[in-house]
């Protein structure tokens with residue numbers, strides 16, 4: 001069944017939210033906290049080892065009720081069932097969206113075209129397990145009989161960002177294999193990676209759902225040519241494996257059919273780390289840790305599917321984001337993990353969020369008359385505090401921010417962790433309360449700053465506060481908790497796409513640039529510049545004259 005087509009602005013809830021916004025826009029969170037000492041205990045969700053405190057938002061119970069009404073009017077409950085049941089919710093590509101099946105238990109029954117896909121999923125999972133064990137144990141060897149020491153994942157977009165983010169995030173759980181990622185068609189990227197490698201002990205994983213992506217095929221060909229300088233054609237079978245839906249193209253590339261890890265068209269690229277695209281994760285941290293990552297995601301899937309909207313973490317975070325995006329006019333959101341391990345989380349989620357919900361045509365085929373896709377950005381704290389936090393604290397824009405932190409450090413360095421977490425708590429408190437004129441004056445008095453100097457400096461030292469934040473305090477960074485965290489944001493994307501009445505699982509917007517690049521490449525090869533706008537012609541000619 002197709003997803004409902006409901007323009008959110010035509011709902012009763014939207015109208016009521018507009019009126020409610022007029023009452024809430026100048027409300028002080030600080031005052032709401034002062035009036036209601038139980039605010040944090042009302043506005044938080046405790047689930048597994050996650051504590052999600054959303055009390056530092058410009059909301060009251062009415063706001064939450066109205067946002068939930070909006071979700072109901074948008075048919076969210078039915079849409080969630082359609083998502084998990086394998087309905088064709090990616091309508092423009094005529095596909096189901098079933099990355100959730102990849103992390104379901106073997107006993108589940110998930111139908112695509114009337115056939116249960118779980119046996120196929122588990123056949124591939126078993127293949128990943130056996131292959132990872134053989135490589136990690138050294139049983140599988142390279143062409144000179146040596147065990148593998150390095151793995152290179154060759155892929156881009158969803159075939160790169162997910163595995164790269166997770167391998168980085170789970171470094172603590174890593175084995176002896178060094179895992180590299182080559183993505184950019186920039187030849188300097190692949191050369192920088194190649195120069196660290198020994199062809200005898202390196203395994204290459206070509207990850208490409210379509211196996212037609214220019215960047216990935218160019219890098220794979222460059223690497224194969226480099227490999228063949230020291231090895232023979234028949235050695236390719238020992239060193240190159242592929243993850244793809246396009247078995248024919250992979251075979252044409254020369255990869256042994258035994259070395260192909262299939263995936264399916266119902267797995268979107270940006271949601272594919274749970275599939276065989278996660279092979280480099282399984283190689284880096286072992287299959288059991290990869291499986292725990294999947295289990296954590298599956299637990300979040302169950303929470304999302306079954307929990308009422310008011311206690312449902314992805315639903316609540318998605319609705320809050322809509323509140324700021326569509327009523328306050330917030331232009332972007334920040335995501336600040338207080339762990340260096342999650343340094344790639346924001347760039348990973350940039351694809352997830354912005355490729356999914358960066359759409360301006362509704363499911364009814366009409367241009368939307370409201371804002372959709374949020375802009376997401378971020379870097380780990382505390383580094384980001386010394387980089388861009390100035391703008392969040394005192395800039396002119398509202399930037400709702402998610403803070404993600406962990407109770408336990410991984411190496412047990414408690415002193416560092418206490419310092420890190422003191423910053424984590426201090427930032428959301430500062431963003432909430434700001435600093436008043438009276439507080440600044442009191443500080444001046446203590447510092448003996450007086451007279452004209454004090455008057456001059458006063459406005460610069462005031463912080464308005466009232467900046468919304470969510471705090472996700474998680475027990476420990478483990479494969480399982482990471483799986484839950486990533487699935488949380490995936491479902492937040494889904495909820496927002498449903499309410500915004502857009503299709504979240506296609507990405508036509510990346511096609512135009514690809515098409516034009518192909519025709520410009522021919523002009524560069526031939527030196528014959530065709531008719532463009534005068535700027536493009538001028539730049540192309542300059543490039544050709546100087547290259």
Ligand code: F6P
Pocket residue numbers: 156157158159207208209210211212213216269270355507510
């Ligand atoms: O950027 C567009 C895109 O299609 C992404 O959605 C995808 O993750 C990426 O290209 C890579 O595609 P493939 O895995 O087919 O090489």
